[in-house]
Amino acid sequence: MSASFFSxxxxxxxxxSLAHAxxxxxxxxxxxxxHETDPGPPRPEALTPPETDGVPDTVVLVVDYTTxxxxxxxxxxxxxxxxxxxxxxxxxxxxxxxxxxxxxxHVEVLIQAEPESPNPQARTxxxxxxxxxxIVRNFPTDLSARGHVxxxxxxxxxRLPAVNSxxxxxxxxDRAMMYAQLAAIGREPGMGAGDVDPxxxxxxxxxxNAKLALGLxxxxxPEIEPPAVxxxxxxxxxxxxxxxxxxxxxxxxxxxxxxxxxxxxxxPFIEHAYEYRIQWxxxxxxxxxxxxxxxxxxxxxxxxxxxxxxxxxxxAWAAAVARYTWGGLDLFALDVxxxxxDRELILEINDTACGFMHEHEFEDVRRxxxxxYTKLSQLVDASSESTP
Numbered sequence: 001m002s003a004s005f006f007s008x009x010x011x012x013x014x015x016x017s018l019a020h021a022x023x024x025x026x027x028x029x030x031x032x033x034x035h036e037t038d039p040g041p042p043r044p045e046a047l048t049p050p051e052t053d054g055v056p057d058t059v060v061l062v063v064d065y066t067t068x069x070x071x072x073x074x075x076x077x078x079x080x081x082x083x084x085x086x087x088x089x090x091x092x093x094x095x096x097x098x099x100x101x102x103x104x105x106h107v108e109v110l111i112q113a114e115p116e117s118p119n120p121q122a123r124t125x126x127x128x129x130x131x132x133x134x135i136v137r138n139f140p141t142d143l144s145a146r147g148h149v150x151x152x153x154x155x156x157x158x159r160l161p162a163v164n165s166x167x168x169x170x171x172x173x174d175r176a177m178m179y180a181q182l183a184a185i186g187r188e189p190g191m192g193a194g195d196v197d198p199x200x201x202x203x204x205x206x207x208x209n210a211k212l213a214l215g216l217x218x219x220x221x222p223e224i225e226p227p228a229v230x231x232x233x234x235x236x237x238x239x240x241x242x243x244x245x246x247x248x249x250x251x252x253x254x255x256x257x258x259x260x261x262x263x264x265x266x267x268p269f270i271e272h273a274y275e276y277r278i279q280w281x282x283x284x285x286x287x288x289x290x291x292x293x294x295x296x297x298x299x300x301x302x303x304x305x306x307x308x309x310x311x312x313x314x315x316a317w318a319a320a321v322a323r324y325t326w327g328g329l330d331l332f333a334l335d336v337x338x339x340x341x342d343r344e345l346i347l348e349i350n351d352t353a354c355g356f357m358h359e360h361e362f363e364d365v366r367r368x369x370x371x372x373y374t375k376l377s378q379l380v381d382a383s384s385e386s387t388p
Contacts, residue, residue: 097154
């Protein structure tokens with residue numbers, strides 16, 4: 001079996017944050033080009049400040065190091081109560097969080113300057129921020145599978161509204177848990193059983209990688225025969241994933257994993273015509289083909305993208321995932337293997353940090369903005385209705 005190795009540059013980038021590598025985008029996004037369209041504000045009146053004095057700004061903390069979100073929120077948007085949305089932007093590694101309970105929203109974030117930030121306002125000086133809402137566009141995990149989880153937990157502790165919800169971002173850090181959640185859709189009560197069809201998932205075997213001297217073996221299970229893909233823990237962007245083409249290679253790989261503590265999964269390597277992605281942003285569905293000409297991992301190497309027609313089953317799968325995954329997702333993408341005209345399998349889900357197609361990124365980041373605006377407007381409306 002031929003081996004392939006990541007370059008030193010690849011590993012350095014991954015150790016900084018695996019969130020960075022997953023996103024198939026251009027370098028930093030600043031201006032629209034001729035083929036990009038602006039979906040516009042979530043509602044026309046959002047651009048006009050109501051005749052209300054003294055309403056404080058609503059601070060939106062955006063966790064992202066790729067896109068200048070100050071440009072995405074320009075011109076500024078105003079909530080129904082007259083509050084203006086103001087952006088503060090940082091990457092996970094640049095922030096420290098403290099929060100106080102039990103009331104929600106009591107949180108303070110210290111942010112260090114990031115000279116390489118795409119947002120000019122974030123490059124020069126440290127600042128103290130009290131956010132009221134969050135957009136998460138970077139994974140909080142790295143190769144160690146922990147990464148910057150403490151900052152995420154602090155924001156979740158404060159129960160801030162977010163896209164995606166901070167609870168779902170936390171649960172989405174674990175790949176095996178996400179698979180289990182997808183597997184429950186359409187199969188279990190409360191998860192759409194009887195209302196939606198079960199999702200067609202690639203079979204997977206979970207191995208806890210425990211070292212117990214019991215003199216026992218697991219009961220016989222249906223074997224996943226090589227060629228098989230072994231994935232370690234919850235890393236992203238093609239890291240921690242290897243293809244074992246025969247039984248000997250699989251045994252060798254497992255013997256190496258037994259010297260470590262991470263769990264691993266085994267799934268069949270399925271020959272397929274192509275791989276594509278179903279992207280969901282608050283009800284908007286986009287489908288695009290994604291293939292690499294240099295790697296069997298279709299999210300690495302020389303990758304090409306091509307728009308596809310959105311078919312009814314794409315919308316059905318995406319709507320089911322949006323509704324039933326961790327209380328609801330605003331933003332995610334499903335990676336799908338097209339095996340034959342009548343056979344497709346869902347490979348995995350990428351949630352809040354899913355990559356956008358370069359051709360549509362200008363539009364899609366504004367759809368994310370609109371999703372948060374809608375969520376905050378609903379909270380404002382609900383608050384005004386409950387106030388006598």
